[in-house]
Amino acid sequence: MYYLSVGVLVPSLIGLAFVLPLLGMIIKNIKFFHAYASAASLYALVVAAYNFSIVVKEGVKAYPFGGWWPPIGISYELDEVNSLIALLTASVMFLITLYSAWYIRDLKDAPYYYTLLLGLEVGMLGCIYTGDAFNLFVMLEVMSISAYALVGFYRNKPEAVEAAIKYGLFGAVATTLYFIGLVFIYASFGTLNMADLTNKVTLFWGYDLVSGYYYGQVYAATAIALALSLWAFTFKSAVFPNHFWLPDAHPEAPTPVSAALSGLVVNVGVYATFRFLYTIFNPFSAVSGLRDLILLVTLVLGLASGLIGALMMAVQDDIKRLLAYSTISHIGLVLVGLSIGSSLLSKPGSQAFVDGLTGAFYHLINHSLGKSLLFLTAGVIIYAAGGTRRLDELGGVARRNPLLGAALIIGVLQLLGIPPFGGFFSKYLLYASYLEAGAPYISVIINVISAISLLGYVRLLYAALFTTPKREFVRASALPTIILLILSVACLITGILSPIMSEWLRRFVEATTSRDGILNYWLQGYLIFWGR
Amino acid sequence: MEEITLIALTVFSTLVFPGLLTLWIASMLSEWWVRKLFARTQRRMGPSYVGPLGILQPFADFLKLLLAKTEPNYRHGSVKLARIFGCVGIGAITASLLLLPISPLRIAFNFDVILLIYFLGVWVAISELLMSTSLTNPFTIKGVSRFSSMLVVAEPAFFTATIVPVYLVSLTTKGEPVFSVSTTAEFAWSLWTNPLTAIPMILATIAALVSIQSKLMFPPFNIPEAEQELIAGVVTEFSGPLLALFNFLHDADLYVLSLIVAVVFLGGPYPFSDNLVLGALATTAKYLVILTIITILKSSFGRFRVEQGVSTIVKYGLIPALVALALSIIIGGLA
């Protein structure tokens, strides 16, 4: 039994996005486009929530496109982890689209903006839903092109164009490297379906069915493929040393887009890393030795980007650039959590293993909510301060609007990880997992990262809350304020509901990364279609 | 019925012992001890008017500031925010007290040491920072700037130092829950009797004392940053009730941090763990020793510039703590 909703979301949303420029030629009323885009992303939210609910109820679900069975056709496969991230993406994107209606309220190019924004959402959802490694490449490109274009959206602004070309040029290299990695995978395993690959890498059975011969060096091919795809994924998630584009690109985009880029797009790279290192090249596979080495590299890089992001936050003069560096820091922490799976640190299924992965995903969620809240707050602050992004000129606008100030403080406390906000519980899990794994040094470095990032947040709070006014205060309308309120409550909820949420996440992680879970991923995504 | 007992116990712990009331009394007494000793080292009398040996002087100062003086009405800052953050800081200290084994209602779970760090380290530091930033003044901001610069190294140093006994206890004993403050307090004495674990413990205690010194902005870490010495840093703009609030927060921080060293590092009531009265006396004695050391450190140093301060904490706080951690990992490998 497969559900149409699993497959239909991404193609239909692409259709909805690409109709927009055509509609833009006919309809001149901008309000229509605001309503249209919000409706489209509400539709995505509803379908994503429905998909999440069926996955929670009935387990892993796959959808073969066009009735072609995997591994021949493209299939989408949903398990607990990716349906949850998709739900998070869809819900935050919905709020961001609503916010855009305020932010670009009288922009003439609204149809194009919304095309790109919906394209971004489609790309992210496609990357998360897909059960096919080549489709991941296509969706990564869909997401990236939308992101490049959105970064350079103000095409007459030198900084925006510069940021876009820096991002775009290396982004194109990253995706092409991933494509080469796919070529290696296809050459040695003869398949690109993730479920099928999982089986072949784990059991090393049946890989010569289609291919073989000259390219039969599966170990070498796997190693190179994994190296190349990891480079691409760490580029997308801006992990040191692939982080350089982020502090340029995220601030130069329109503010709602910055929220989407910083809060959600980076998650896709982390998710893809997780899918590759925990499902396809899983701990039980024949390449687990390589996996251990690679996870050590990601651990070191995660810590390095955590440190560098936090250090650079302390010297920023631009409110959005400061937040962009904070993204680098937090994605580093998420990657540190993901690296617990190295067999040098923990055994699969042990307390530390599950704690670390739970912490990583919990932190991903907390960071998404907190960072999009802060970016959207920054948008209102910039508007109220008269369009300047320089911290020196903000003039404490947040203090004169208590809701704005509260949103700012809540966002900062969420990201600093202070109880009872959600950020604390995820950091607790990260600390606990590394103490449990017998590597207290990693916990100490996590603590150092948190302490250094305090400098940047103090800078932000001081500039936005406590400096004296320089000009007349412009009051923002109700819509953005309501959205900030919703996100602030969401930040609080991730903390207050933490007993439930951590339990759920733990179950999801266990279901996805255990031996049975990996087997189930293969069964549901591959074998079940052949049994029909 | 059980719920009612629990609620009553919670309210009692929060408000009376070891909560707000005890916290107030204990921190005022600690302030008196520090002031008296500090004065004696400088051949002054110290507080001597109110009460025997001036023991009630801090109480009198506090009440005078709170009751007699007026709150400032400040053009540039927000007094309300300062008030709220001051109270939140005291709330965080009260909450962290419940993690210690002296509390009648004790919270203990695996890895609760992280919670202690976040309540006592991060919440309190942020409250102090935001409380003084609320009243904008060039000197305040400078004070905030140097205080947060210190925290960047002091906070990890304190964390690492605290992890050392916790980690050692979890390695050498079977105490439950693991990585917990109360388990550590129960078994900390056994670390000092073993020469192998005593070395990292000594290093960790030194690191903890140095980082406490800097977290409390005591000399040598209350650092002037300009050519001419800055006035009072974070407390510049406080006056009247707000100053009383800040002093209370600061003294409470001093009290709880020293208490943690006495309980978690030095084993609290040991060697009278089974006798309540003698145990309390032993804890108090250890606490006073720690307080005395802090006061002596405070009185025997001049002031540093901020970058000297940061490198001092790295040298005498962070590095000993890291070395102690490395030693404990090695010991864990041996055990």
Added chain:
Amino acid sequence: MSELNTFLFNILLFSLFFNVGISLYGIFARPSLIKKIIALTIFSDTANVLAIAVGYRGWPSPSQPPIPPVITTTEPSIDDLTWFARQAVDPLPQALVLTAIVIGLAVTLFLVFLTLQVYRLYGTTDVRRVARLRG
């Protein structure tokens, strides 16, 4: 014959990887944005050729030269199909390449447009001077 075949194939593979190296050098080290984009197209084309080459399963074997992936008999038997599956060029990499080319076209176009815009706004395409965003 067999040696020559293998030799040629190895030359093909080697030149592809050499090409990857050259184009990566071009992208990462040349200062001009235009040259970077040219190197990028070389890079993606190399990747595409690599993918196509992978489709030639078992090419170095002289006795079974690959055939086009088209079934010529109208009603193939099982034996025909087995023989066909062993011999034919794998069509899937070609499909992948088609997709990748389309995507590459879009990205290149976009990058060229951005470079044009950079030239308009900065008066240069030298990345050492297009560095207003720093720190």
Added chain:
Amino acid sequence: MSTLNLDPWTATLFLSGVLALSTLVMYLVYITLSRKTPQTSSEYSEPYIGGEPASVIKSVDVSVRNLFWGVVRGAGRRLYTFLRDQMHNGILNDWGVYMLSYIGLLTLIALIYFMR
């Protein structure tokens, strides 16, 4: 003496509740005891500038650039010079070195694994 054995999440929330309760009590105590100037008073106390009148300074704000002087230009000067002026200098080709060396590292790992 009673020990409350809770799971970490509930315990943290419980302690946060304690924090909220004691904050509330402290705030109420403070509000009732402290003497406040009436809100209607138009008299503001001027910022304390070492005994000078407030007019000696242009503004009471310190520029955010001057925050963390001790860390950025004191103890961590070398680190920040490296991070800001050499690493994040905005020049695409200089980043390329770091990015290429990372892919080189990954390829090296792959090769080592292959050779083993």
